[in-house]
Amino acid sequence: MYRVIGALLIVVCTAVLGFGGVLRLGRRVRNLTGLVSALEIMKGEICERLTPMPELFELLAGTMEGPVAGLFQACGEQMTTLGESSMYLIWKSAVRSAEELELSEQEARTLTEVGHVLGRYDAEEQRTAISFAIRRMEGCLHRAEEEKRAQTKVRAALGVTAGLFVVIILL
Amino acid sequence: MKDTYYRIARFDGAVELLPQSIRGAARFLDERDKEQAEELRLRSGHIPTVLLPSGEKELGGGAVTQKELHGVLEIASGASVHTVRECIRNGFVTAKGGYRIGVCGSAILREGAITGFRDISSVAIRIVKEIRGAADSVMDQLTGSDGSIAATLIVSPPGAGKTTLLRDIIRQLSERGVRVAVADERGELAGMLGGVPQMDIGARCDVLDGCPKAEAVLMLLRAMNPQIIAVDEITDPRDAAALSSAVHCGVSLLATAHGESIADLRQKPLYRDALQAGLFRKIILIRRQARGRAYQVMDVEAEICTGS
Numbered sequence: 001m002y003r004v005i006g007a008l009l010i011v012v013c014t015a016v017l018g019f020g021g022v023l024r025l026g027r028r029v030r031n032l033t034g035l036v037s038a039l040e041i042m043k044g045e046i047c048e049r050l051t052p053m054p055e056l057f058e059l060l061a062g063t064m065e066g067p068v069a070g071l072f073q074a075c076g077e078q079m080t081t082l083g084e085s086s087m088y089l090i091w092k093s094a095v096r097s098a099e100e101l102e103l104s105e106q107e108a109r110t111l112t113e114v115g116h117v118l119g120r121y122d123a124e125e126q127r128t129a130i131s132f133a134i135r136r137m138e139g140c141l142h143r144a145e146e147e148k149r150a151q152t153k154v155r156a157a158l159g160v161t162a163g164l165f166v167v168i169i170l171l
Numbered sequence: 172m173k174d175t176y177y178r179i180a181r182f183d184g185a186v187e188l189l190p191q192s193i194r195g196a197a198r199f200l201d202e203r204d205k206e207q208a209e210e211l212r213l214r215s216g217h218i219p220t221v222l223l224p225s226g227e228k229e230l231g232g233g234a235v236t237q238k239e240l241h242g243v244l245e246i247a248s249g250a251s252v253h254t255v256r257e258c259i260r261n262g263f264v265t266a267k268g269g270y271r272i273g274v275c276g277s278a279i280l281r282e283g284a285i286t287g288f289r290d291i292s293s294v295a296i297r298i299v300k301e302i303r304g305a306a307d308s309v310m311d312q313l314t315g316s317d318g319s320i321a322a323t324l325i326v327s328p329p330g331a332g333k334t335t336l337l338r339d340i341i342r343q344l345s346e347r348g349v350r351v352a353v354a355d356e357r358g359e360l361a362g363m364l365g366g367v368p369q370m371d372i373g374a375r376c377d378v379l380d381g382c383p384k385a386e387a388v389l390m391l392l393r394a395m396n397p398q399i400i401a402v403d404e405i406t407d408p409r410d411a412a413a414l415s416s417a418v419h420c421g422v423s424l425l426a427t428a429h430g431e432s433i434a435d436l437r438q439k440p441l442y443r444d445a446l447q448a449g450l451f452r453k454i455i456l457i458r459r460q461a462r463g464r465a466y467q468v469m470d471v472e473a474e475i476c477t478g479s
Contacts, residue, residue, distance in 0.1 A: 052251035055365070079249065083242065084191045087250035119250035122287070126253060 003171065010170075011163035018159015024102065025148040025155075031101050032141040034068035035111070036134060043130040047123040053087065054079045067100035074098070091115030110136045178206040178300060184268045185211055185298045190242035193219055196232035204228065209330070214293040215240060222295075240291040247272045257381060258358070260285050269362025269369035271297040299359065301370055305332070306339040309455055312468040313340070320344060320399060322424040322450060324471075326436060327457035332464050333427040334359050334403055336457065338370060340425060341401050345373020351425075352397035354387035355380040360403050385409035392417050401425040411445045418450050432456070433474050446471050 038060050045051040045059065057076035061069050074094040078085065085093075095103075095111045103111070110133055117129040182205040186197045189211065197211065200221060210222035213235045220227040247266035248255045255264045264272045273295040276288035313321050323340075325333045338360050345351050353376055355361050361378045362369035368378060377395045379387045384402050388410070391397055400417050402410065405426050414424055428442055433456065436442045445451065454474060456467040 046253055050251075050254045050256075052249045052254045052365070054249045054251075082250055083187070083189065083194070083246045086242070087245060090250075119245075119248070120252055122256055123253040 007167040007171065010166050011160060014163030014166065015156070015159040018155045018157070018162070021155040021159075022148075022152050025144070025151055028102050028144045029141065029148050031067055031103075032107070032137060032144050034064055034066070035071075035101070036137050036141055038064050038068055038072070039114075039130055039134045039137060043127055043134070046130070047127045050123060053119045067098055067102075070100065071095065071098045087119050088115040091118055104140070107137065107140045110140070175202075175206055181268075181298050181300055182206070182208050185270055185296050188243060188246050188266055188270060188272065188296055189213075189219075190239045190246070192239060193230070193232060193235070196230040197221070200230065208298055210298060211296040212293065213240060213243065213295075215291070237290065240294055243272060243294050243296070244274065244291070256287065259287055261357070261381075263357065265358035265362050265364060265369070267364050267369065269299050269301075269364075271299060271357070271359055271362070273297065299362065299370070300335065302332075302335050302339060303342070303371065304339065305336050306343055309336075309466050309468055310340070310343055313453055320349065320423050320425075321452040322418065323426075323453040323455060324405075324442075324446070324451040325425075325427040325455045325457065326430040326433075327427075328431055329429060331457045331459050333457060336455065336464075336466070337401060337403060337425060337427050338372060341376060342371055342373045344399060345375045348375060350396065350398045351376050352391035352395045352400050353378045353380075354382070354384050354391060354400065354402045356382060356384050356387065357403065360401065383409075385413040388413035388417055392420055392422065397422055399423045399425060403427050404429065405441070405445070408441060411441060411448075411450070414445070414450055415448060424450060426451070433469070 041060060041063065042056060045056050051059070054076060057072045057079065060072035061076055064072065071094055074097065075090055078090040078094065081090065092112050092115050095108055114129060114133045117126050179202060186194050189197060193213070196219065204221060204223055207223050208221045209224070212220045212222060212227065215237055216234050219230045219232065219235055221230055244252065244264065247264045252259070258264045259274060262274055264274065266272060274288060274291060275293045276291040278285045279287045279289050313323055315321060325337055327333045341351050341353060341360070351373070353360055353372065355363065355378050358380050360370065361372050361376070361380060363378055363380045368376070372378070377391065377397065379391055382390070385407065388400055388402065391400055400422050402414070405411060405414070405428050414426065417424060428436070430436045430439070430442065433454070436446065451471050454469045454471055456469065458465045458467070
């Protein structure tokens with residue numbers, strides 16, 4: 001009886017590990033989708049409505065969800081430190097601290113680079129830079145979706161199979 | 172004492188617009204200078220100064236850098252240069268609290284119009300102060316027996332308090348329930364930020380800012396059904412023509428003009444013509460005194476038309 005329970009526990013644990021990886025891939029896709037949407041909104045607000053950055057961060061913190069909203073909330077809260085810090089440093093620090101976004105180094109770098117132009121140049125110059133960032137982030141999103149598609153079944157199956165393999169060896 | 176606290180608080184507010192590296196030097200200024208400070212001036216490569224009634228005084232610290240000058244604009248605009256680009260083209264930015272930051276540097280010209288500055292060489296942070304009650308002594312003289320307000324031109328040399336007086340007249344009229352429309356081209360009267368006046372101009376004011384006065388007056392006339400239109404500093408014949416249209420629509424005017432005296436006004440065709448055309452019924456002449464200002468209210472008919 002104990003053996004069966006033990007075997008089941010091992011299979012469940014390894015399966016959870018496998019499905020955890022699958023969930024992480026799902027979260028990454030969700031976060032990247034949110035970031036691309038947020039960048040689109042930023043572009044529209046900056047270029048069409050000339051929205052000031054503090055108002056824009058507040059808007060995005062309220063509109064977006066989860067870690068993406070957290071990124072803009074952190075930026076908004078730090079805007080009071082202008083003078084001690086710069087817009088670029090505020091943005092960079094918020095991106096680098098947003099671990100829940102689960103960004104790769106390339107994705108984080110792409111986002112950080114947008115900070116060089118945010119609020120610093122004319123709307124049209126910002127449009128160019130944000131559009132470029134959107135294209136790159138969309139590329140990252142496609143790769144994350146591909147990875148999710150390819151890895152979901154593999155990781156789930158690997159989790160269960162690894163459990164079964166351990167059980168067989170132990171028995 | 173309350174006035175002293177207010178003036179020092181206004182100075183401290185202006186210091187918040189400086190980059191961290193310069194704030195320390197400004198905070199060490201003695202309280203009397205803080206109270207009297209009119210502007211903070213930053214020039215690239217020079218020690219920052221404060222403008223006092225007696226002249227400019229160095230704040231100490233190091234020479235101002237380009238980065239620090241750009242930092243002032245970043246703070247003043249809330250890191251949103253795109254939002255204030257039109258203002259920068261006109262040479263100034265209005266910051267939270269109604270502070271006006273004048274910008275100077277190497278202009279970028281496109282098709283003959285300034286589109287911005289490549290390098291900023293200096294900025295001047297003007298410490299605009301509201302003086303509630305500044306107009307107390309003149310309000311009765313501007314009000315007719317039927318409660319109507321005489322169209323009034325406020326005249327003084329630069330820096331003598333025309334805008335401060337005009338703002339308080341607007342506030343007092345607005346609080347009485349009069350609909351006042353303000354054409355605030357340079358943002359000095361209301362100091363609009365995010366749609367909210369940073370200065371107290373009363374609850375019944377409609378403000379159109381950042382728009383050339385002549386166009387703003389006509390827009391306000393069409394859109395807001397004002398009883399009074401207020402404008403700061405008439406300098407162009409088109410302003411006078413727009414004000415003339417307003418008068419013909421039955422709207423009263425409040426305006427300011429640079430001038431030393433009535434004789435000075437008579438010599439300037441723009442003002443002479445406006446007064447002779449009957450755009451204004453009263454003139455307030457402001458004179459600086461050892462302590463405060465003196466306001467002299469005169470009838471246009473007696474002073475200009477008969478004098479010419």
